[in-house]
Amino acid sequence: MAFYTVMIPPPGSGGARDEIEQARLLPETFTWSAFFLGGLWLLVQRLWLATLVYALLWGALLYASNRLGLTTGALMIAHWTMALFLGLEGQNLIARKLARQGWRLADVVEARDLPEAERRYFERALAGEAVPPRLPLPAARPQPAGPVPIIGLFPEARGR
Template sequence: MTTFTLHLPRDAWPGDPTALDEAELVKDAFSWGAFFFTFLWFFFHRLWLAGLGVLVLVFAFGMALELLDVHPVAGTIAALLLQILIGLEANSLRRWTLARRGFPIADVVTAADRDEAEAKSFARWLEQRPATARPPVSTSVPSTPRRLDPVIGLFPDAERSR
């Protein structure tokens, strides 16, 4: 079973089926595409800043290995470890970029594959009721008068009892 995150626009109302047109489903697992293709995977998913950061990181890492005159076997192992790190963090960077663009995480589901995760998350989204804009206003008079001065501190009522 794999975990997936559902990202929807920030202004989407629960239960709104039109919000699912812009939905993004991101797998929370190792990304083989990012492992093999590094910055090209990021550019393919339109993750421009993360892709540029990974591109600079890969080239700077290669130059540092050259400048330090690292043995070729050790350099290959170090480059492989960098690729593994990129594969592990690629989907996290994708979630970060989506949140930055106004698509925060709306739901988290566990499923066997992407199709099942999409069906589960969309069904859970659609069965939610839209929230009301404001709670109903009570017409009863409050039992204690409201304080008009600003509250400073965590327990302003304790100050009155002294």
């Protein structure tokens, strides 16, 4: 079973039903296309800042290879490290981009595949269960009136 993060658009994009219909489900899995395609995948996903960082890293690696004599093995290790990072964090980069654009986390769904995840989310959302309940803030703890015992090297608290 895989987990899917459900992101819904900003509040002003329509009614509750429109937000549910426009929801994006992002799988919390390894992104093989990001692993193999790297910068091209970033461009296709329109992750401009991440693409810029990726290009700058490659530029720095090529500069280090030409000027500082970085070996081919070191370049390969750097390439596979960046590819592994993109594979592991690719969906998270998309979720962060959506969050910066005002999208909100609506739900996390566990399912075997995307159609099942969509079905589960839509069933819960249309029934009104997908909106997480607002938890009350915890009440402040009362402070003790007397001296507070200190554990450690100093036996008394002295406002230092």
